[in-house]
Amino acid sequence: MGSTVLSLRIDGELLDRLKGHAAKRGMSVQDYVVRTLTRDDFDERFKTAVEETERFYGAA
Template sequence: MTSRVLTLRMDGALLERLAQHAAQRRMTLQDYVVRALARDDFDQRFRASVERTERFYDS
């Protein structure tokens, strides 16, 4: 898998909170943010799949 660069601009307070959450989990800030984004992406895809299944069986 290739990696690419994503630059984010965020509020300093949010950055500090994210860094604290990452430190509590003994993760780098980068790893913490990537994992959070991947988890959110999975949740959205799972929800969409459930909705499609429900529509299929309701038809």
């Protein structure tokens, strides 16, 4: 899988908060944001899979 550049414009307060969260985990802001987006994407895909399974088998 290749990589692509995504440029974001965010205000200073949000950037400071992101820097703080990233620093607590010993990560760069970029790595922190990518990890967060990846986790949220997984959560959404997992939720969708559970819903589809429930529809297929019938919710209890």
